[in-house]
Amino acid sequence: MPEQALTVNTEDGTVPATLYGEPGNPGVLMLMDAFGPRPALADMARRLAGAGYVVLLPDLFYRFGQYGPFDAATAFQDEAKKAELMKMIKGTTQAMTARDTGAFLDVLAEHGGIGPVGVVGYCMGGARALTVAAEYPLRIAAAASFHGGGLASEAEDSPHLRAAEIRARVYVGCAGVDRSFPPEQSARLAQSLREAEVDHIIENYVGMSHGWAVPDHSVHDPAGAERHWTRLLTLFDETLR
Structure with a gap:
């Protein structure tokens, strides 16, 4: 399976990224969790590429220069590493990722x-998946969030506030117990998407914890x-092919 390390030029700087898959297949943008691009996410991108997609995995924390690497299973148990991660998470806003995504989509098309x-x-990429679907409604046809946090929070940039701009099909897979996406946010997101007439599914993974889908997380299931x-x-095959 072809892989290519490349850089993406954005308004704010140069983004390290990796492209996976054969040209001529539907494009997919993979938005990382809080621990950054690493072997576990690369393996997930390879699996998606192997299913017949061209996958771009960019480093959303590029504005901070060199960092990590972080062990997803233990990083939040170390106070210094936790502080570094939280600084980068809070310093990488929804608006920044939305702005960057125009360049990411261009690179996918070029390749x-x-x-x-x-x-x-x-995780943090889950909220951004919905935000960029709203930002680029004519370019994004399917958006999926897994154990995403803050999808319908009180924040001014909460993704649910932009539901009316989304034209993509949306799938949200949430952990059974997740403080970053509690039941009241799930209900608020469902109402927003339904009122906006967005084709969507919100599914509760009972017994799963935040991070269950990524293989190097301590709670991986x-x-x-x-x-x-x-x-x-299923979402991508039905929507992108």
Whole structure:
């Protein structure tokens, strides 16, 4: 399976990224979780590429220069590493990722990713997947969030506030217990998407914890991860092909 390390030029700087897959297939943008691009996410991108997609995995924390690497299973147990991660998470706003995504979509198209494309995000990337679907409604046809946090929060940039701008099909897979996306946010998101007439599914993964779908997380659940793959590939296969 072809892989290519490249850089993406954005308004704010140069983004390290990796492209996976054969040109001429539907394009997919993979938005990382809080621990940055690493072997676990690369393996997930390879699996998605192997299913017949051109996948771009950019480093959303590029504004901070060199960092990490972080062990997803233990980083939040180390106070210094936790502080570094939280600084980068809070310093990488929804607006920044929305602005960057125009360049990401251009790169996908330049390298043979057929559009409109799909986007999938994990953890912090989950909220951004919905935000960029709203920002680029004519270029993104499917958006998936897995254990995404703050999808319908009180924040001014909460993704649910832009539901009326989304034209993509939306899938949200949420952990059974997740303080970053509690039941009241799930209900608020469902109402916003339904009122906006967005084709969507919000699915509760009972027994799963935040991070279950990513293989190097301490709470990784193999059965739940396979269920996530089934849902993700169904969404993309039905929508992008």
